[in-house]
Amino acid sequence: MPPLSRCMVRLALIYLVIGTGCGAWRLAALAGTVPGAAALGVIHRDLVLLGWLAHLALGTGYWILPRLPGEQPRGNPWLAWLALALLDGGLLLSALAAAGGPSTPPVTGRGLSGAGLAIFVCLLWPRARAFGAFGSGAGLR
Numbered sequence: 001m002p003p004l005s006r007c008m009v010r011l012a013l014i015y016l017v018i019g020t021g022c023g024a025w026r027l028a029a030l031a032g033t034v035p036g037a038a039a040l041g042v043i044h045r046d047l048v049l050l051g052w053l054a055h056l057a058l059g060t061g062y063w064i065l066p067r068l069p070g071e072q073p074r075g076n077p078w079l080a081w082l083a084l085a086l087l088d089g090g091l092l093l094s095a096l097a098a099a100g101g102p103s104t105p106p107v108t109g110r111g112l113s114g115a116g117l118a119i120f121v122c123l124l125w126p127r128a129r130a131f132g133a134f135g136s137g138a139g140l141r
């Protein structure tokens with residue numbers, strides 16, 4: 001498994017724990033047992049959808065999709081790391097904006113996350129082929 005995929009799967013598990021914790025806290029706040037947390041719904045949604053699901057799917061796809069022939073079989077690794085940085089930076093900005101932190105609007109964070117997702121899709125798109133489509137092996141026919 002390439003280092004980027006390992007990093008993304010580990011981050012996905014971290015986002016799952018934090019996002020689930022935010023969801024549990026929000027449920028407890030709705031039940032009236034803990035102090036209210038209005039922004040936790042947005043944070044929970046972002047961390048579980050973009051943090052857990054997107055990281056797990058993209059990290060697994062980066063690892064498991066057929067490799068391209070040539071020197072960079074998985075595409076440009078620097079571009080993949082940039083996409084991960086944009087995705088995580090956008091998640092952090094969105095969570096902070098929802099919690100009332102910085103004065104940046106949540107759209108900025110979501111735009112960064114969207115750019116990271118778009119870069120990852122562009123990296124993975126050429127690799128989405130049938131097994132054996134690159135001439136190595138018999139493939140499934």
